[in-house]
Amino acid sequence: MAEIYWQKEIETASPEQIRSWQSERLVKTVQRVWDNVPMYRERMKEAGVEPGDIKSVDDITKLPFTTKQDLRDTYPYGMFACPMEDVVRLHASSGTTGKQIVVGYTRNDLDIWDDICARQLCAVGATTSDKVHVSYGYGLFTGGLGLHGGAQKLGAVTIPVSSGNTARQITILKDFGSTVLCCTPSYAMYIAETLAADGTSPDEIPLKAGIFGAEPWTNEMRRQIEKGLGIKAYDVYGLTEIMGPGVAYECSEQRGMHVNEDHFIIEIVDPDTFEPVPDGTQGEIVFTCITKEAFPIIRYRTKDIGVVTREKCSCGRTFARMSKPMGRTDDMLIIRGVNVFPSQIETVLLKMGYTPNYLIEVDRVNNLDTVVVNVEMNSDNFSDTVAHISASEHALEDEIKSLLGVAVDVKLVSPGSIQRSQGKAVRVIDHRKLHG
Ligand code: ADP
Ligand code: ZN
Numbered sequence: 001m002a003e004i005y006w007q008k009e010i011e012t013a014s015p016e017q018i019r020s021w022q023s024e025r026l027v028k029t030v031q032r033v034w035d036n037v038p039m040y041r042e043r044m045k046e047a048g049v050e051p052g053d054i055k056s057v058d059d060i061t062k063l064p065f066t067t068k069q070d071l072r073d074t075y076p077y078g079m080f081a082c083p084m085e086d087v088v089r090l091h092a093s094s095g096t097t098g099k100q101i102v103v104g105y106t107r108n109d110l111d112i113w114d115d116i117c118a119r120q121l122c123a124v125g126a127t128t129s130d131k132v133h134v135s136y137g138y139g140l141f142t143g144g145l146g147l148h149g150g151a152q153k154l155g156a157v158t159i160p161v162s163s164g165n166t167a168r169q170i171t172i173l174k175d176f177g178s179t180v181l182c183c184t185p186s187y188a189m190y191i192a193e194t195l196a197a198d199g200t201s202p203d204e205i206p207l208k209a210g211i212f213g214a215e216p217w218t219n220e221m222r223r224q225i226e227k228g229l230g231i232k233a234y235d236v237y238g239l240t241e242i243m244g245p246g247v248a249y250e251c252s253e254q255r256g257m258h259v260n261e262d263h264f265i266i267e268i269v270d271p272d273t274f275e276p277v278p279d280g281t282q283g284e285i286v287f288t289c290i291t292k293e294a295f296p297i298i299r300y301r302t303k304d305i306g307v308v309t310r311e312k313c314s315c316g317r318t319f320a321r322m323s324k325p326m327g328r329t330d331d332m333l334i335i336r337g338v339n340v341f342p343s344q345i346e347t348v349l350l351k352m353g354y355t356p357n358y359l360i361e362v363d364r365v366n367n368l369d370t371v372v373v374n375v376e377m378n379s380d381n382f383s384d385t386v387a388h389i390s391a392s393e394h395a396l397e398d399e400i401k402s403l404l405g406v407a408v409d410v411k412l413v414s415p416g417s418i419q420r421s422q423g424k425a426v427r428v429i430d431h432r433k434l435h436g
Contacts, residue, residue: 004252004315006122006154007115010262011317015310018261018318023056025290026265030054030063033296036081039074040064040298057265060288061276065299071101071241080104082294092140093240093339103240104294110149112291113243116260117150120249123258123315124209124234126180128155133178133207135169135187136214137337138162142244143214147182150246156180163187166194173205181210184337185217185225185233189367192228202230211236213245215334216325218433222254235324241300242287248322253313256321263291266322267299268308271329274301282307284329285322303329331428333362335369335406342427345373345408348399353381357418363431371408373400376418 005011013021031051033040043064044050053062071079080087087104105113126132132151136143144162151158161172163183169191172178181188188210195202207229213236225233237257238245247264248257259266268283269276277283285304289296304325313321333340346356357376362369375396383389389412396410419426 003127004122004125005317006119011119011258011319013262013318015318019057021262022265022290025262026057026060026288027051027054029288029290029292029296030298032081032293033298037079039070039078060265060267060299063288063298065274065286065301066297067301068101068241068303075100076102077104079297080294081292081296082106087294089145090140091142091145091240091244101241106293109243109292109294112263113146113246114149114153116243116246116249116263117147118154119150119260120147120211120234120236120246121150121154121156121180123249123251123317124180124211124232125252126151126154126156126209129157130179131157131159131177132180132182133159133161133169133173133176135161135163135181135183135191136245141337142238142240143182143184143337146238146244146246147211151180151182166191170194170198170200173207174200177206179206179208181207181229181231183210183212184214185212185221186215186336186364186367186369188212188225188229188233189221192225193367196228202228205230207231209234213237214337237322237325239302241295241297241302242289243292247287251313251315251317253315255313256309256323258313258317258319258321259308261319264289266308266320268306269301271305279308279310279320282326285325303332305329333360333428333430335362335371338404338406340404340406344404345400346427348396348403349373349375352396352399354378354396357420358427359418360428361431362428369432371406372411373408374411374413374418376415377412378415382415 034051047064049062086106088107089105090102092100092102134144134147138144148160208231210231210233212233222233234250235257236245236249238247248259250257265288267276267286269286271284285302285306287300288298305327306325307323308320310320331342342360349358354375355378359374361372393410393412400408
């Protein structure tokens, strides 16, 4: 029987022990950001709090929150809390508009990241004899190199395939004999369908487990992936600002993801008042990094909505579990793994001479996200010739693709045809039904 823990004494520590680690590490981190990050020192002064006021995790609510806007305002390196010579890696969030955020890691930070991804792999039953096929994108996106580091640290056979070229993915799955697949859930579905179209039965590939995250997916989708690939499918949660994949990991129970509480403090707050809510109550997920050296972030408001439970898990792990994110407090869409805000699309439309009368329709066709942007023509750019309209549509598509990094279909529609709203405009219709 394989060892199911990577760091058993930590993953099964008593709640008192975990709190004591958290208190000690929070105190250190607060001192670190006070000494090294001008924005935090200012914010803390504004809030009337000094490092000496933070003595345990109970004092965390005295600290100010951090938002994505703060990270943009300090772009690129304003939040780094160590000298650049100690940084060994940079990653960036998937937004490609120049408003992306840049994060850094010291060697020690990477070592911890590898550990938490190795915890995830062990939790799904991976051992040194497994072949871990990583089809998350490699590059500035944290997915690929995150799971890669974990697989290598575990001592599994790491196969750094990266994303794309599905026919080649399948050849590798078959010929190299991958046993654990890591990618987005939508890509896993696509691989499953391609296998079926190929006439290959899941029994013909040795795959046994998958680690899927970076975007919302439902339990219904989990069942389809499990059937289509003949595996157990596990959820993994993470975000670039905090670390990347592995912030929270699902165990064999498949009932929520254990938060790596020795490195991150999770809080759930009311999205309107920002007051903490009790366990079991839905709210915005907030994380504080307590061991990061290069990019320690305090009370980061993720905008993800979720629930935390401290009920005992039969896997033996004592870390709290978070639910799958149930939605977001903002309007951020995740399109094929890329974070997109409707306002970014609107900016392009206005720049190209259109009015802000548009409707974005998102769907999932053959398990791939599709986006149609319906845009009204106006008197300045109205046309009723097909060739002209189609050229204008392509120009908009190219501009959106180059600024946002996502391919969309633009459909120009006649003036006045997009429904006007009496209240808040409805800019997005998401047909994907991803939360549930
Ligand atoms: P990544 O590069 O890991 O996708 P990003 O910073 O680009 O990280 O995006 C992080 C966001 O992705 C999260 O805030 C959350 O909304 C979403 N996300 C990540 N993992 C999951 C998951 N397992 N289920 C649902 N949403 C997820
Ligand atoms: Zn568990």
